[in-house]
Amino acid sequence: MPDTPPSSVRVRSAHREDVPAIVRLLADDILGAKREQASDPLPQAYWDAFDAITTQGGNELIVAEIDDEIVGCLQLTVIPGLGRMGLVRGQIEGVRVSSTHRGRRIGELLVAAATDRARELGCGLIQLTTDKSRVDAHRFYERLGFEATHIGMKRAIEQ
Numbered sequence: 001m002p003d004t005p006p007s008s009v010r011v012r013s014a015h016r017e018d019v020p021a022i023v024r025l026l027a028d029d030i031l032g033a034k035r036e037q038a039s040d041p042l043p044q045a046y047w048d049a050f051d052a053i054t055t056q057g058g059n060e061l062i063v064a065e066i067d068d069e070i071v072g073c074l075q076l077t078v079i080p081g082l083g084r085m086g087l088v089r090g091q092i093e094g095v096r097v098s099s100t101h102r103g104r105r106i107g108e109l110l111v112a113a114a115t116d117r118a119r120e121l122g123c124g125l126i127q128l129t130t131d132k133s134r135v136d137a138h139r140f141y142e143r144l145g146f147e148a149t150h151i152g153m154k155r156a157i158e159q
Helices: 016-027 044-055 106-120 135-143
Strands: 009-013 059-066 069-079 089-097 125-128
Touching: 009 106, 016 044, 016 059, 016 069, 016 089, 044 059, 059 106, 069 106, 089 106, 106 125, 106 135
Parallel strands: 089 125
Antiparallel strands: 009 059, 059 069, 069 089
């Protein structure tokens, strides 16, 4: 497998018709397989989430495609804040590259595109969280210059 991204990789904003492919990517790993439902038809919750993301300012999905096939994705959310003298942050979530396309630096292209977009939107910092069990992902993000400076915590909220 080549170490450099194929020249045919196109990074762009996601469209509604990309939702099934994005959900398949989210389900295409050991953790995602347990929490996503890439069925046909897709559960309405995915369509509702896409609509909410695209109508909320400062929130977008970015995809990587090769020959019209979606091979990677991530979500970028801009978070204004008061701390650090009003620093605006970019939050990266849901980074995935198709298992058949990993190792080709497509994830690197996606993170670079998200970082560029965050810069355009006035962000002074880009951040993300990654599951503790994703050791390969930790190495990947560290190689891109991210530092593990904080401990992330989560708590489910019952509906």
